[in-house]
Amino acid sequence: PDLPAPSAGPVLTALGDGEDGGGPATGDPAGSGDGARTHTGAQAEADEAPMGLAKALGPLLADPALGTASGSVVDVATGKRLYAKNADRPMTPASTVKLATMTAALSAVGPGHRIPTTVVADGGDAGRITLVGGGDPSLDRAALGALADDTARALKKKGVHKVRLGYDVSLYSGPRVHPIGRNENIAPVVALTLDEGRLDKSTEGPAPRSTDPSGDTARAFARLLHARGITASTASAPAKAPKDAERLAVSYSAPVSDLIERALTDSDNDIAEAMARQTALAKHLPASFAGGAKAVREQLAKIGMPLKGTVLNDGSGLNRKDKVTANLLTSLLTRDADPAHPELRSVLTGLPIAGFRGTLLGRYAHEAPADGLIRAKTGTLTGVNTLAGTVVDANGRLLAFAFMANKTPNPTTAEAALDKVSTVLLP
Secondary structure, eight states: OOOOOOOOOOOOOOOOOOOOOOSOOOOOSSOOOTTOOOOSOHHHHHTTSOHHHHHHHHHHHTOGGGSEEEEEEEETTTOOEEEEESTTSOBOOGGGGHHHHHHHHHHHHOTTOOOEEEEEEETTEEEEEEEEOOOOTTOOHHHHHHHHHHHHHHHHHTTOOEEEEEEEOTTSOSOSSOTTOSBTTBOOOOSOOSGGGBSSSOSSSOOOBOSOHHHHHHHHHHHHHHHTTOEEEEOSSOOOOOTTOEEEEEEEOSOHHHHHHHHHHHTOHHHHHHHHHHHHHHTTOOSSHHHHHHHHHHHHHHTTOOOTTOBOSOSSSOOTTOBBOHHHHHHHHHHHHOTTOGGGTHHHHTSOBTTTBGGGTTOOTTOGGGTTTOEEEEEEETTEEEEEEEEEOTTSOEEEEEEEEESOSOHHHHHHHHHHHHHTTOO
16 A cells, blocks of 8 residues: 655764775766766775775675675765765666666656547548557556547547447557566557556556457457447457548546656556657657667667666566666666756656555565665566665765665575665665
């Protein structure tokens, strides 16, 4: 449940100067660009790190439960790096890559953008209509029902009570199924999907998924039309809407900012892949896995993010070949918190909250002081555990952190170890 979180109090005591000796950090040759606070030499900036913080974090990140680990802690307001261990080493991020996807989407399409699902009529045949997918990952039965209401009214005004219903999913291209294969964590990625292709009543997390979400959505729409006095026969396969089509009705998603908050809170892979494709469309690239990944990277480069070593293959982080650095994750969070870029703020407001919301609801069970104080995106694949988010220090400064662990032997002990690492940032 979404419980109210207490306000974040002081979470980092004042510490002296010092340095962490962990791991190489090579920096990114690109400038920060566009006023972004990024970190082009992680180890160089870590030379100014508080000694107490380095001494506290170093042994915890060396815990065998974390396999190969990296970390970065940054003062958001100044961009000063307070801690770095292997901060420029490319690591598999799992779902923390969603921070990159969402920042790029907000920057490219804007927080207020709404994704349409449209019904059009063939200009030359009033009895032929097409349901056109715009890529809304949040389309649910209530929205589809409202669209059916509007469509039925428009048809009846024309004296039409019987139609042939087609469906157009041509906005997206490339493979529909994620490279991991059919999986309960994500439906086939198509431009027209009802309830994320879920075959049960769930609204988040793993679930049985439709193998034909677009066809299922079209057939559901036909049933809704029938209930409203319009007889509809559904096409057996998708086809592009006629060029001279007339719009009959349209349903819009919630603003992209709302979708992004939901995607980060619940680690929603379906929304993440949709946001990568919306970024691709905004940049006139193919709305596919490859096109979305390319668009996200191009947009992050445009806003000055340090991308050395970054490899993106999807928007969700389910692809194990994705690689990012702890440096990139803290740079993203720093940018998202920049008062000069309020369009990115929903990345921060969507972060799960320790002990209260989203994928951190059940975390920090043995780290009670963290409840309500740590806000972070989780990442989990077999052998991969990551955590990236924010805390507030004793002086009211916002800190961004990223801790990444690959080759972890056990997910439960790895998560507990990451929880312990991040609570070091608390007072």
